[in-house]
Amino acid sequence: IVVVTAIAAGVVVHAWNSAVVDTTGQVTFDRALHIPPLATSEIAPDGVRVFDLTMQRGTTDLGHGPGTRTWGVNGAYLGPTLRAGRGEQVRVNVTNDLGEASTLHWHGMHLPAVADGGPHQVISPGATWSPQWTIDQPAATLWYHPHPHGATADHVYRGIAGLFLLDDPAGGPPLPDRYGIDDIPLVVQDKRFDRDQLDTDEAMFAAVGLLGDEIVVNGTPRPYLDITTERVRLRLLNASNARVYNFSFDTGLPFLLVGTDGGPLTRPAPMRRIQLSPGERAEIVVALPAGATTVLRSTPPDLGADFWQTRFSGGDDEFDILELRAAHTLAPSAHAPEGPVTHEDPGTPAVTRHLDLTGSGTIDGRAMDMSRIDQTVAAGATEVWEVRNSSGAIHNFHVHGTSFRVLGDGHPALSGPKDTVYIAPGRTVRLLMRFTGHPDPAAPYMYHCHLLRHEDDGMMGQFVVVGPGAGPPPEPPAHTAV
Ligand code: C2O
Ligand code: CU
Secondary structure (H helix, E strand, C coil): CCCEEECCEEEEEEEEECCCCCCCCCCCCCCCCCCCCCCEECCCCCCEEEEEEEEEEEECCCCCCEEEEEEEEECCCCCEEEECCCEEEEEEEEEECCCECCCCEEEECCHHHHCCCCCCCCECCCEEEEEEEEECCCCEEEEEEECCCCCCHHHHCCCCEEEEEEEECCCCCCCCCCCCCCCCEEEEEEEEECCCCECCCCHHHHHCCCCCEEEEEECCEEEEEEEEEEEEEEEECCCCCCCEEEEEECCCCCCEEEEEECCCEEEEEEEEEEECCCCCCEEEEEEECCCEEEEEEEEECCCCCCHHHHCCCCCCCCEEEEEEEEEEEECCCCCCCCCCCCCCCCCCCCEEEEEEEEECEEEECCCCCCCCCEEEEEEECCCEEEEEEEECCCCEEEEEEEEEEEECCHHHHHHCCCCEEEEECCEEEEEEEEEECCCCCCCCCCECCCCCCHCCCCCCCEEEECCCCCCCCCCCCCCCCC
């Protein structure tokens, strides 16, 4: 182990495990991939679809015996998959049995800020928080995770995360949609162990935060997936704290990218690899020949960073992640969609906002302050956010409460609706977004780097959406706990 001391803005001491991880050809795929169960729900008398979630502690076998202490939702590790349709009203009763305060955030959801589950919607130990909203956005693979300010990395790493799938009856060409059969969630996370426990010693991790040397998918180490249909849709979620994956198949198998973070691509794009930074999602459709196997891998991502940065961020690591095993006879699937899917016109931007990722704990030179509003946006406004990474380190950028289009980048992976985007050192992205409503000057939304250690260190800002004619926003309370 090499210890690197980096002195940047402020004094930051980082230790770094110098060994590049390469598990290529070394993983024995001996466990069937766990499919997170679909969350049960009930339609309440007021017509609202109601889910009950409990954040709790437990133990899980993540490949180092049954005694590994983990956190989960309605279980010991990760949580069930929530599913709802466009136009539905949903309510989620979230009970916190963790023994410490947390929150639960609906990543990618277009909803009022009071229901968002960001750092202001603290759920005290033993309390239940019951946000309610109407699903009003395209079909998409969203997810949920805690967002308590300063402790997000820890709570997510211990295991609180799950998927929230949105369906749109009117939206787009049919895709494989039998959950767990030909529509498979893949929650990809890296872990590091200290004997049989998760290693949570931050001092052992790199400048980007926690980097593991083993991969779990849906909480399953060394997983394989039996495939029984001609086509399968894989919903990839990078739910890791810091690691960027560059997914491909070891056989070079091509796939069709059909959706990104916030919904379907206008036209599916044939690809052979896709890179996802923390928080990003991709929906891909693969057609494996009968009897064939292939391994989903991650090869070193293109971080657009220099050698030192790449080494310091785990960017040279390679992993074998999941083995797909096609049966000798495959059930027929519908033809792959060709598009086009029509998207709502975001309108013409009236405002260009400039943000600068200035350090691994600052945006625009300031660390997150829960009592400071950094941006004020008019409800219904279309804006361009021009986000520059001047920090010299790798980051990504996520905005709550909306989805955006990445302007001027022809890459298919960035051609669909997004809510999180990687920004290499020295690069600027231009994001076109519309704030569909929900004005509330008292409840801020967040924007931040989704490398969770950076977020916890203050690389986050707050914006409010205000109605027409609103004055300056009041100072928000430090937090409002239930
Ligand atoms: Cu997935 Cu503000 O986070
Ligand atoms: Cu960052």
